[in-house]
Amino acid sequence: MLASRALVRGLQSGFWRRVSTSSAAWVAHTHDVDVVDCSVPQYNNRLDTPLPDVPFVRNLSVEQKKLKENEKGSWTQLTKEEKLALYRLTHELSYAEMRQGSKEWMTVLGGVFIFLGFTGLLVWWQRVYVYGDVPHTLSQESVAQQTQRMIDMRVNPVHGFSNKWDYEKKQWK
Amino acid sequence: MFRAALRLSVSGARSLTRSRPQYTASVAARSYSHGKQETDEEFDARWVTYFSKPDIDAWELRKGMNTLIGYDLVPEPKILEAALRACRRLNDLASAIRILEAVKDKSGPHKEIYPYVLQELQPTLNELGIPTPEELGIDKA
Numbered sequence: 001m002l003a004s005r006a007l008v009r010g011l012q013s014g015f016w017r018r019v020s021t022s023s024a025a026w027v028a029h030t031h032d033v034d035v036v037d038c039s040v041p042q043y044n045n046r047l048d049t050p051l052p053d054v055p056f057v058r059n060l061s062v063e064q065k066k067l068k069e070n071e072k073g074s075w076t077q078l079t080k081e082e083k084l085a086l087y088r089l090t091h092e093l094s095y096a097e098m099r100q101g102s103k104e105w106m107t108v109l110g111g112v113f114i115f116l117g118f119t120g121l122l123v124w125w126q127r128v129y130v131y132g133d134v135p136h137t138l139s140q141e142s143v144a145q146q147t148q149r150m151i152d153m154r155v156n157p158v159h160g161f162s163n164k165w166d167y168e169k170k171q172w173k
Numbered sequence: 174m175f176r177a178a179l180r181l182s183v184s185g186a187r188s189l190t191r192s193r194p195q196y197t198a199s200v201a202a203r204s205y206s207h208g209k210q211e212t213d214e215e216f217d218a219r220w221v222t223y224f225s226k227p228d229i230d231a232w233e234l235r236k237g238m239n240t241l242i243g244y245d246l247v248p249e250p251k252i253l254e255a256a257l258r259a260c261r262r263l264n265d266l267a268s269a270i271r272i273l274e275a276v277k278d279k280s281g282p283h284k285e286i287y288p289y290v291l292q293e294l295q296p297t298l299n300e301l302g303i304p305t306p307e308e309l310g311i312d313k314a
Contacts, residue, residue: 048239048243053235075303084311087271090267095278097314
């Protein structure tokens, strides 16, 4: 028992620690993900919220700050490009861009069909190579014998099976 | 139980008759069974007053605009003019353009509302130097 506890301890210190907090994993975890502070208002693109809580670009470069200064003056003095730049500073996507949609559904549908098709192949293989023979009672002659017996027994003679057999002419009605 | 059902059906019937096709500001979304309904003019006047506050701050502009867009109506041009002038006081051109975009989006399938609103706002847009989204090319993605 002591040996097994030592074994577990050894595993924890060596193997599992390496797997869970290996340097590569740690770096990927902290550097690839942008830290988003969810406790302060965030920017969002929403059709029902035309004016978001914060502007899209928070840290302005020198030219952008200068542009913001010009914004305080008369807007008739600004060029069209400057006005567009001011819009893009505050908003990431325009309404048209928000409404755009993508062609992702084609990829999704295609993927679904591919996997369904692959599953179909697996099912076919299973049917051919895994399943054994069907019972002999499903053979043509066995079924014929069964049917004859059902007719002789008068199965469902009023509305059902035997009702459809013409006993005089010995054939189906 | 029946009274509750009756009350529900009455208010449902009332809201059906009230949903006459209207282009701009209709009555506010409160359905009292008693008490005075706010008229369209009162609604408009209330919002014009809100945006006309001389020392309106950026939060109030955002809050007002986001609330107004949340209503089931397209705001009257006079409300929008007050909002645009508020943007001017706050030195916020981007919000002014965004408001115009929101109006167009709000009109939905009624394509005639947006040109009408632009036509009514043209003097203000020219005076303040606010471009329309079409002029900037952001009306197409």
